[in-house]
Structures are given as structure tokens and as C-alpha cells.
Amino acid sequence: MDTKPPLPLATQVAAAFDWWREAGVDADFADNAAGWLADPVAATTGNSREEPPRRIVETAPPPPPPVQPVGGDSANWPDTLPEFRQWWLADPSLDEGGIAPRVASRGDVGAELMVLIAQPEESDTERLLSGPTGALLDGFFNAAGIDRDKAAVVAALPRHTPVPDWRGLADRExxxxxxxxxxxxxxxxxxxxxxxxxxxxxxDLAQGAATLQIFNHDRGEIPAMAEVGPERLLANAASRARLWQRWLDWTDR
Structure with a gap:
């Protein structure tokens, strides 16, 4: 039997490369991939200059916009109560709008008692506390012997707001x-x-409401008593009883 002479080594190597190329394999996989069939890299000469590494400049994010105080510049606040009430109903810097109308505070300057609440009732349109909370407050005034038309009622917010951001509002002064x-x-x-x-x-809320005894403002200080909100008073007879007892103790001093 005739035997074919072996192929030259160069031919065998070329055939092996052709086989791997047809198989779609042109690199081995070690820790670092290396091309088997890649063109050789031209040797660098001593005169070649390496490109210096590019410097990455990190830019700081832009600062947040300054916080706008509720009501704008205090120098522009009206200095009489009638003017303040009109401003309270119309000035756009007081809030960002809402479905409910704005409602002004009520009562006379120098009132025997001011009741401070968080916001108007949902049903309020022209008179502050014209719904169930107002009826509860009227009953309290009658029991305490206070003319409801002479008592002052003030809300911290100009309109009923379902979920106020109290912390954000405090930050905005x-x-x-x-x-x-x-x-x-x-x-x-x-x-x-x-x-x-x-x-x-x-x-400070951590001190409890009962420890609040004075309300300070730029023109002086006012004796004060704090209790739970109107919604809690409406829903809880024990809260109403506690308010009444504290009121009696407070006014007997």
C-alpha cells in the first residue's frame, strides 16, 4: 500500500489556522484575552511619544435654589389687620394654590381669647370654622362665657390642605x-x-403640649395653653373633658 508523504510543517500549521478560523475561533481565553490571528503591532521607536492620560474633571452639582419664605419678604407684610386679611386672601407667595378657597382670620384686635388652629375646615368658604369644628368651638365659648363674635380665630394656613408638609413649611419660616x-x-x-x-x-414637641405656657412674638408674649387638634376633640369625649378641666385650672389662676 502506498503511503502519502507527510505534509510540510508550514502547511500543517496553516491548515490548523484555517480550521480554527472556519470554526470562528480567533482568540484564546486566559486572564487577559489575546488575539491569535491579529496583525502584529508595529514596534514603537524611541522617538514615539505616548499620549498623556486625560484628566477627568469632576463637576459639583449645582446648589439647590434658595428656599423662598412663606409670604415673601417680611418687610412687605401689611402692618394693619384689615390690610393683612386682604393680603392673606390674595398674595401668591402664601401657598402654591389649591382647590379649597382661602379664608381669612376673624375677631377683634385685643380679643380676650384667640384660638389658633392649623387650617380652615374643608367646608369653609367665607367664614373660618363654619362647619363641625366651628360648632364645637361655639359650644366651648358658650360654656366659658365668651362672646364668639369677639373671640379671635386664626389658622396657620390660608386654605384647607389635605396633607400639609409641616416640616417644609417650618423650614420656609x-x-x-x-x-x-x-x-x-x-x-x-x-x-x-x-x-x-x-x-x-x-x-419642642418632645416637651409635650402641656408645657407650652407662653407664645412669644416680636411685640411681646401671650399666655398660652395647647391641646390636641379639633378633629381629635370632635372624636374623643375624654379629650374634650381634659380640655375643659385644663381651661378651668388655667383661667382660675
Missing amino acids: LGKLLSYHVSLYAPKRMLILGRNILPLCGH
Whole structure:
């Protein structure tokens, strides 16, 4: 039997490369991939200059826009109560709008008692606290012997807002505006209803509402008593009883 002479080594190597190329394999896989069939890299000469590494410049994000205080510049706030009430109903810097209408505070300057609440009732349109909370407050006034038309009622917000951002509003100096609003009335006593607004009155929530005894403002200070909000009073007889007992103790001093 005739045997074919072996192929030259160069031919065998070329055939092997052709086989691997047809199989679609042109690189081995080690820790670092290396091309088997890649064109050889031209040797660099001593005169070649390597490109210096590019410097990555990190840019800081732009600073956040400055926080705009509720009510804008305090220098522009009206300095009489009638003018303030009109401003309260119309000035765009007080809030970002909403479905409910704005409602002004009510009562006379120098009132025997001011009731401070977080916001108008959902049903309020022209008179502050014209719904169930107002009826509850009228009953309290009658029991306490206070003429409801002479008592002052002030809300921290100009309109009913379903979920107010109290922390954000405090950061935007709503407390400063509230203090100014109260100072225009200069009441003899204050009843503050609602834990959410206590920080706006300069009170630390960790101390408890019962420890608040004074409301400070730029023109002086007012004896104050704080209790739970109107919604809690409406829903809980024990809260109403506690409010009444504390009121009696407070006014007997």
C-alpha cells in the first residue's frame, strides 16, 4: 500500500489556522484575552511619544435654589389687620394654590381669647370654622362665657390642605409669619389646638403640649395653653373633658 508523504510543517500549521478560523475561533481565553490571528503591532521607536492620560474633571452639582419664605419678604407684610386679611386672601407667595378657597382670620384686635388652629375646615368658604369644628368651638365659648363674635380665630394656613408638609413649611419660616399674624391681634390669651403647629410656635414637641405656657412674638408674649387638634376633640369625649378641666385650672389662676 502506498503511503502519502507527510505534509510540510508550514502547511500543517496553516491548515490548523484555517480550521480554527472556519470554526470562528480567533482568540484564546486566559486572564487577559489575546488575539491569535491579529496583525502584529508595529514596534514603537524611541522617538514615539505616548499620549498623556486625560484628566477627568469632576463637576459639583449645582446648589439647590434658595428656599423662598412663606409670604415673601417680611418687610412687605401689611402692618394693619384689615390690610393683612386682604393680603392673606390674595398674595401668591402664601401657598402654591389649591382647590379649597382661602379664608381669612376673624375677631377683634385685643380679643380676650384667640384660638389658633392649623387650617380652615374643608367646608369653609367665607367664614373660618363654619362647619363641625366651628360648632364645637361655639359650644366651648358658650360654656366659658365668651362672646364668639369677639373671640379671635386664626389658622396657620390660608386654605384647607389635605396633607400639609409641616416640616417644609417650618423650614420656609411659616412660624415667623404666624407670629406676625398673632401680633396684629395682640390677644390677652391663646388656646392652641393641634400638635402639628406647636413647632411653628417655637415649642419642642418632645416637651409635650402641656408645657407650652407662653407664645412669644416680636411685640411681646401671650399666655398660652395647647391641646390636641379639633378633629381629635370632635372624636374623643375624654379629650374634650381634659380640655375643659385644663381651661378651668388655667383661667382660675
